[in-house]
Amino acid sequence: MLKRLTLPGGMRIREEFNAWLFVLPTALGLLIFQLFPVLFSLYVSFTNWNLITSPKWLGFQNYRDLFTIDPFFVSTLRNTVLYAVGTVSFGLFFAMLVALLLNQQLKGKEFFRAVFFLPVILPTASAALAWTWMYDANAGIINSFLKLLGLAPIPWLVNTNYALWALIIEAIWASLGFNTVIFLAGLQNISKDYYEAASIDGANAWQKFVNITLPLLSPTTFFVLVTSIINAVQIFDLPFIMTGGGPANATQTIVMYIYSNAFRLQRMGLASAVGYMVFIIILGLTYLNFKFEKKWVFYEEAV
Amino acid sequence: MIVARSRVVRFSKQALNYALLVVLAFIVLFPILWLVSSAFKTPVQQYEWPPRFLPSPIYLGNFASLFKVMPMPVYLTNTLVIAVFSVIGMCISSSLAAFAIARMNFRGRNVLFAMLMMTLMIPYAITMIPSFFIFTKLKWIDTFLPLIVPNFFGGAFMIFLLRQAYRSIPQDMMDAAQLDGASYFKIYWLIFIPLTIPIMVTVALLTFLWSWNDLLGPLIYLNDPQLYTVQRGLSQLTGRSGTGIDRRGIIMAGSLLGMLPMLVIYLFGQRYFIQGLTRSGSKG
Numbered sequence: 001m002l003k004r005l006t007l008p009g010g011m012r013i014r015e016e017f018n019a020w021l022f023v024l025p026t027a028l029g030l031l032i033f034q035l036f037p038v039l040f041s042l043y044v045s046f047t048n049w050n051l052i053t054s055p056k057w058l059g060f061q062n063y064r065d066l067f068t069i070d071p072f073f074v075s076t077l078r079n080t081v082l083y084a085v086g087t088v089s090f091g092l093f094f095a096m097l098v099a100l101l102l103n104q105q106l107k108g109k110e111f112f113r114a115v116f117f118l119p120v121i122l123p124t125a126s127a128a129l130a131w132t133w134m135y136d137a138n139a140g141i142i143n144s145f146l147k148l149l150g151l152a153p154i155p156w157l158v159n160t161n162y163a164l165w166a167l168i169i170e171a172i173w174a175s176l177g178f179n180t181v182i183f184l185a186g187l188q189n190i191s192k193d194y195y196e197a198a199s200i201d202g203a204n205a206w207q208k209f210v211n212i213t214l215p216l217l218s219p220t221t222f223f224v225l226v227t228s229i230i231n232a233v234q235i236f237d238l239p240f241i242m243t244g245g246g247p248a249n250a251t252q253t254i255v256m257y258i259y260s261n262a263f264r265l266q267r268m269g270l271a272s273a274v275g276y277m278v279f280i281i282i283l284g285l286t287y288l289n290f291k292f293e294k295k296w297v298f299y300e301e302a303v
Numbered sequence: 304m305i306v307a308r309s310r311v312v313r314f315s316k317q318a319l320n321y322a323l324l325v326v327l328a329f330i331v332l333f334p335i336l337w338l339v340s341s342a343f344k345t346p347v348q349q350y351e352w353p354p355r356f357l358p359s360p361i362y363l364g365n366f367a368s369l370f371k372v373m374p375m376p377v378y379l380t381n382t383l384v385i386a387v388f389s390v391i392g393m394c395i396s397s398s399l400a401a402f403a404i405a406r407m408n409f410r411g412r413n414v415l416f417a418m419l420m421m422t423l424m425i426p427y428a429i430t431m432i433p434s435f436f437i438f439t440k441l442k443w444i445d446t447f448l449p450l451i452v453p454n455f456f457g458g459a460f461m462i463f464l465l466r467q468a469y470r471s472i473p474q475d476m477m478d479a480a481q482l483d484g485a486s487y488f489k490i491y492w493l494i495f496i497p498l499t500i501p502i503m504v505t506v507a508l509l510t511f512l513w514s515w516n517d518l519l520g521p522l523i524y525l526n527d528p529q530l531y532t533v534q535r536g537l538s539q540l541t542g543r544s545g546t547g548i549d550r551r552g553i554i555m556a557g558s559l560l561g562m563l564p565m566l567v568i569y570l571f572g573q574r575y576f577i578q579g580l581t582r583s584g585s586k587g
Contacts, residue, residue, distance in 0.1 A: 012408070015407055015408060015409065015487070016408070016409045016410065018403075018407065018486075018487040018488075019403040019407040019408070019409035019412070019487075020403075020409060022399040022400060022402060022403035022407070022487070022491075023399070023400045023403045023404065023409075023415060025396040025399070025400070025455060025456050025457055026396055026397070026399075026400035026415075026419070026456060026457035026462065027400075027415060028456055029396070029453065029455075029456025029457050030415075030418060030419065030422065030456075032437070032456070033430065033434060033453055033456060034422045034425055034430065036433060036437075037425075037429060037430035037432075037433035037434060038425060038429060038430070040433040040436070041429045041430070041432055041433050044432060044433075051435075051436065051439065098324075098327060101320055101323055101324050101327075102324070104317070104320060106317070106320065106321070106324075112324055112328055113577070114573045114577070115328045115331060115332055116327075116328065116331055117573065117576070117577050118331070118332070118335070118566075118569060118573075119331065119334075119335075120576075120580065121512055121565050121569055121576050121580075122335075122516075122562045122565055122566075123515060123516035123518075123533075123534050123561055123562055123565065124516065124518065125516075125518045125534040125537050125538055125561065126533075126534065126537060126557075126558045126559075126561030126562040127334070127558070127562065129537060129540060129541070129554050129555070129557065129558040129561075130334055130335070130337070130338035130341075130555065130558045131334060132541070132554075133338075133341065133551055133554065133555060134334060134337060139349070139350045141337055141354055144352070144353075144354055173331065173334065176331065177331075178580060178581065181577055181581045182581050185581065230424075230426075233426075234426055234427065234428060236518075236519055237518045237519070240518070240538065241518075241538055241541055242541075244541065254428070255427075255428050255519075258428050258431075259519070259522070259523075262431070262432050262435070263435075263522075263523055268432055271432060272429070272432055274428070275426070275428040275429035275431075275432065276429060278426050278428040278429065279425065279426055279428070279429050282424060282426055283424065286424060
């Protein structure tokens with residue numbers, strides 16, 4: 001801590017009182033918009049509730065129903081996991097590639113960084129509309145391009161095998177810049193000394209990448225991995241605009257499922273149960289990754 | 304000889320690097336360029352083969368048709384009202400809380416900050432139903448209030464950003480002001496706020512961004528089409544709903560208008576967006 005003047009008792013009370021006035025809105029917000037919802041939706045998830053009549057206690061029935069009776073939940077879960085795996089794995093690969101390309105002494109580095117980051121700040125709904133037209137099966141520019149290369153056109157958004165991949169590609173485009181900039185910051189933290197020492201020992205570029213860059217970048221990789229998974233699990237706007245969950249529910253995601261159950265069908269209990277599962281998935285992923293982190297994350301200070 | 308060869312190798316490596324970057328940058332920019340181009344094409348040109356990149360003549364009919372389909376000026380005004388008030392609320396509340404957490408001693412400070420950081424893990428998926436319940440009880444459905452008022456209760460990420468900045472201001476300045484009898488509010492207002500304008504700009508821009516780009520919130524709280532935000536309005540335009548030859552152009556014109564303010568702000572303030580959004584990451 002910084003050195004402080006010792007304050008007499010009265011002033012300390014004044015400081016305390018003032019401080020609580022300063023944080024009052026935030027503390028209230030924490031109670032009303034975070035703590036209350038977390039507890040309340042836990043309670044609701046054990047009930048049958050349409051928001052109007054009083055909730056009816058069901059115990060674990062909502063959770064059981066999701067996996068047994070509900071015809072859509074398991075496929076929704078599978079779509080979301082597939083989407084997350086696709087977006088995160090390919091997304092991380094490309095982001096690391098771009099970051100490595102940018103992590104050189106180049107002219108126009110700032111320009112490239114700004115270009116790659118641009119999709120991050122665009123509204124998903126607006127961007128998704130543009131992509132919908134590019135994916136158009138008959139006249140979309142992507143299929144036109146495939147035809148030009150002599151390849152068969154792909155029924156992107158209208159075929160159950162491709163629709164999720166269409167979303168994954170758009171999502172990688174939208175998040176590439178964010179992950180790239182974080183990787184770039186991580187790369188810049190790696191001391192040049194390691195590379196110089198390796199050069200003296202005669203290591204080639206690939207050896208340097210595998211033995212220096214990858215291990216020393218792993219804390220960053222870990223962070224990007226966790227945030228990417230957490231974002232991917234909560235995808236909503238993209239399928240809502242591009243496919244509406246179709247075709248044949250192939251792109252129905254967890255948060256879309258919550259939205260339609262809660263606000264279209266008034267099934268608050270069921271929706272809350274799904275919401276809680278998202279919460280538990282996020283907590284679990286964070287925990288697993290932190291545990292995993294100890295095994296493979298290499299911190300420079302520990303040397 | 305060896306020196307010359309390594310220079311050639313380095314040069315060709317650099318050239319390859321550039322070539323790859325240019326190709327990737329073009330791929331990333333392409334959807335936006337294509338969108339802009341499509342927004343100004345006539346209905347016939349949309350389906351032309353081979354596709355043309357530069358529409359000629361520049362056709363503005365898509366925008367006229369869009370304005371006939373939906374009241375874009377109303378949506379733009381609505382979104383602007385929501386975003387501006389959200390920014391005001393977020394800047395005031397978050398900076399006050401961040402100042403106290405960064406520079407004042409009070410019981411519960413560390414607990415409060417730890418809890419705020421933990422809320423960053425709480426998904427909207429579980430807070431949206433209880434929030435909807437609260438706003439229903441308050442009879443705030445079909446008003447802008449559910450989208451604005453929560454910002455007046457601060458935001459954990461913004462507090463995190465501001466706290467970092469406030470911690471870097473020397474204690475001497477604070478001590479000197481206190482010896483002169485300045486109140487905590489005066490210190491906050493006359494020393495901390497003016498010295499950390501860039502980070503406040505970041506907070507304002509990020510709040511504006513999230514408010515402008517939000518789709519789920521307006522979907523839940525706004526049913527009256529006269530109250531729609533831009534993104535909420537545009538969600539009515541999806542490929543499944545429209546018909547007619549000029550549909551593509553209308554959708555592209557809408558898409559362009561929906562992202563235009565962000566494009567313009569990004570042109571001038573991209574540094575703030577990039578630094579602000581990735582701040583959490585570089586801290587490891």
